[in-house]
Amino acid sequence: EVSVVPSPFRPPLFPPSSPPPPSLPPGSSTLPTVEFTLTADTARRLRALTNLVVDQADEVQNGVLKYNKAVFGEGVLAVPDVTFLPPASFSVVAKVAPESQLSATLVANAYADGLADELSASLGLPISIASISIGSLEVAGPSPPPPEPPPAPPASPPQDPPSNPPQSPPLIPLPNPPLNPSQSLPLDPPSPPPTPPPACAPGVCTKNSNEKCFFDPTCGQLGVDGIGCNAGGRPQCRFCGFDGGIPCPPSSLSPPFPPPFPPLVPAPCPPPFSPPTPPPACAPGVCTKNLNEKCFFDPTCGQIGVDGIGCNAGGRPQCRSCGFEGGI
Known part of the structure; x- marks a missing residue:
């Protein structure tokens, strides 16, 4: 009779009732294993009448399952893989x-x-564990589900053959009403008349009517x-x-306004918010209080x-x- 030494290992208090399916944690492709080799005990082989043979694979597997149930609980570990190794050994892999x-x-x-x-x-034969090691078992990961086929397009109802669309009757042009002689076609609004240039005449350029002036569009042009x-x-x-000036043209004495058709280049006018300061009056008794000192307005002074x-x-300045x- 073989005596069994109690093991210090204690199984879990609440082992699972059924073995969980062997699956991998996320990102892992290996499963931890315990690999060991069983042989007949050489120290007691002389007393044994037989040795381990290939037909005892199921007995070895059932013995390991019985030990797993007693130590770890029923269904905690999966069924081990048992392989016979000639001449008289078994290799056991527990996942x-x-x-x-x-x-x-x-x-x-x-x-x-x-x-x-x-x-x-269990076997009635002295058994010993010749070697034991910790390894890993490659396990294929879960395969992705097959792609779902695309949904079939809905069947379209049968269409009738195209028919000629109804044609509308041809349009008959309406005759134009006769024009009434008293009626006239609308005309474009008249364009506004060009802005007349500033009036230039004696008494207009300055308050002195003796100072003659006239409109000259060439003022300010080069040359x-x-x-x-x-x-x-x-x-x-x-x-x-x-x-020292230029003679007055004969037309400057009669019409106070320039001709009705000014040149193409309009005369620049000062802005309305800053009217030009009129030149000072220049006449004997105005420049100085001495009536014998003659003077006149000369715009070329300072040029x-x-x-x-x-x-x-x-x-x-321009008097x-x-x-x-020695003067002029």
């Missing part, structure tokens, strides 16, 4: 699934403690003598008839290349004294 909450080291220690004695009692231009602060009004003798009469010795 330790993660769902069992057991480590491979703990299972290996439990087998080393009492599995040999349990198998010796044109500008003596007398900018009369009364108006760019295209020119003084005339004074000593480059113009003789400035007599300019700034009475402190007015020029005249009629004195």
Whole structure:
């Protein structure tokens, strides 16, 4: 009779009632295993009448299952793989699934403690564990489900053959109503008349009616003598008839306004919010209080290349004294 030494290992208090399916944790492709080899005990082989043979594979497997149930609980570990190794050994691989909450080291220690004695009692043959190790078993991961076939398009109802659409009757053009002689076609609104240039006439450019001026659109153009231009602060009004100036045209005495068709280039006008300051009046007794000192308005005073003798009469920049010795 074989005596069994109690093992210090204690099975879990509440083992699962059924073995969980061997599955892998997420991202893992191996399963921990405990691998050991069973042989007949060489120390007691002389007393044994037989040895381990290939026909005892089922008995070895049932003995390991019985030991697993007694130590770990029913269904905690899966059925082990038992393989006969000639001449007289068995290789056993026990798979330790993660769902069992057991480590491979703990299972290996439990087998080393009492599995040999349990198998010796079951087989009636002295058995020993020649070697025991911890390994891993490659397990294929779960295959992805097959892709679902695309849904079939709904069957379209049968269509009738195309029929000719009904044609609308041809349009008959309506005759144009006769024109009434008293009626006339609408005309485009008349364009606004061009803005007339500023009036240039004696008494208009300045308050002195003796200072003659006329409208001259050439004032301000390149290559044109500008003596007398900018009369009364108006760019295209020119003084005339004074000593050193240009003669007045005959038309400047009758119409106070320029011709009705001004040149294509409109005359620039000063902005309404800053009206030009009219030039100071220049006349004997105005420039100075002495009536014998003659002076006149000369817009060329202060221009480059113009003789400035007599300019700034009475402190007015474009008033020029005249009629004195050395003057004009």
